[in-house]
Amino acid sequence: MIVVTVPAYNESKNLRKCVEMLLKVTPRLGEDFCIVIAEDGSTDGTDIIAQDLEHMYAPVIHLHSPQKLGKGLALKRAFSKVEGDIYAFIDCDLATSMKFFPQLINSIREGNDVALGSRYIDGAEVHRTVLRDIASRLYNRLIRILFNDHVFDHQIGFKAFSKRVIKDLLGECDSTGWFWDTEILIRSIHNNYKFVEFPVEWKEKKNSTSSLKMITDIGIQNVIGIIRLSFSV
Numbered sequence: 452m453i454v455v456t457v458p459a460y461n462e463s464k465n466l467r468k469c470v471e472m473l474l475k476v477t478p479r480l481g482e483d484f485c486i487v488i489a490e491d492g493s494t495d496g497t498d499i500i501a502q503d504l505e506h507m508y509a510p511v512i513h514l515h516s517p518q519k520l521g522k523g524l525a526l527k528r529a530f531s532k533v534e535g536d537i538y539a540f541i542d543c544d545l546a547t548s549m550k551f552f553p554q555l556i557n558s559i560r561e562g563n564d565v566a567l568g569s570r571y572i573d574g575a576e577v578h579r580t581v582l583r584d585i586a587s588r589l590y591n592r593l594i595r596i597l598f599n600d601h602v603f604d605h606q607i608g609f610k611a612f613s614k615r616v617i618k619d620l621l622g623e624c625d626s627t628g629w630f631w632d633t634e635i636l637i638r639s640i641h642n643n644y645k646f647v648e649f650p651v652e653w654k655e656k657k658n659s660t661s662s663l664k665m666i667t668d669i670g671i672q673n674v675i676g677i678i679r680l681s682f683s684v
Contacts, residue, residue, distance in 0.1 A: 453477065453484040453556060454535030458525050458608075459501065460491040462543040465656075466500050468483045469543045474508060476552050487512045491528040492519035523631025527624065530617050538617050542608030546602065548652040555611045562643035564616045567602075567611035573652035583655070594633060597677065602648060607631040609651065616644055619661060 455473055460467050470486055488501040488515060498515055505513040515527055530538050536558045541547065547568050558566035570577045571588060587606070589620045594605055610632065616639055626634045640646060 452529070452531050453480065453482055453537045454487060456487040456489050456526060456540040458489045458491060458522050458529075458540060459493065459497050459499055459543050460519060460522075460525075460574040461493045461495045461603045463493070463495045463500055463604065464543040465543045465545070466497055467504065469541070470504050470508070472549055473541075473552075474510065476549055477510075478502065480514040480553060480556055485510045485512055485533060485535075487514060487533055489525040490515050490546060491521070492516050493527040507650060521585065521628035521631075523624065523629070523634075524561060524627040525629060526678045527621055536614050537611060538614070539611035540608065544656040546653050546655075546656050547607065550650045551609070551649070555609060555673055558647050558649070559611050559613050561648045562645065564613040564638045565646035566611045567604065567636070567646070567648050568607050568651035568653070569604040569648045570607060570653045571603040572648060572650050576630050576650075576652040578653070579655035583669070584589055594637075594677075598637045598641075600637050602636055602640070602646070604648065605636055607651075607653070608632075612639075613644075625683075630677075 455477060455515065457466070457469055466488070470488065470632070473486050478645060488504065488511065490498050490501045499514070501513040505511045512533065516525065516533060520528065526540055537556060539555060551568055552650055555568065557567050577584070591605055592601055606629070620635060620638050620642065623638055624631055626636050
């Protein structure tokens with residue numbers, strides 16, 4: 452069973468397209484699957500769209516939270532609720548080209564415990580603002596120096612995990628927000644799980660996440676996450 456989770460906070464403009472794209476590409480992998488919408492206290496009608504999609508399509512599961520949990524906690528909740536052999540998540544805005552989705556899933560089938568797309572290794576094609584590109588590269592370089600994990604893109608919303616990683620490490624991840632991506636990667640690598648990072652095509656989407664407040668919130672969460680994680684790995 453492939454469990455694909457879509458974290459969704461105020462994604463009314465993107466959710467339907469994302470889920471319908473997954474319904475198109477996932478059956479081609481030849482395995483049972485479900486699509487979990489981890490709807491995170493949205494206030495723009497995302498919950499209504501998610502509910503409609505659940506009623507329309509049998510593989511779709513809508514997990515609603517009446518209040519905002521944060522990306523990390525929403526993903527942890529989804530992964531713990533549904534039993535699977537491969538767990539994946541993608542960003543609702545489809546910033547990463549879905550032509551790489553089969554490679555993401557097949558990377559776990561081939562024996563890797565963690566697979567992720569990357570915007571920062573040879574072969575990647577990225578379209579985003581210069582300032583955000585620089586900030587992201589600096590963040591990833593800092594994490595590599597601090598934790599020696601050899602990952603180039605910790606925060607891309609295009610990752611997959613084996614069942615044993617989720618079972619063994621999900622409960623150890625303390626981050627509830629944006630730092631969760633980084634934390635589970637570092638914990639996986641420090642516990643000698645096998646990972647693969649491959650180049651993808653990625654295009655930044657214009658939405659609310661580009662606001663100064665969101666950028667500030669992510670920065671604060673990352674600083675807190677780095678401090679906490681440095682004492683536990």
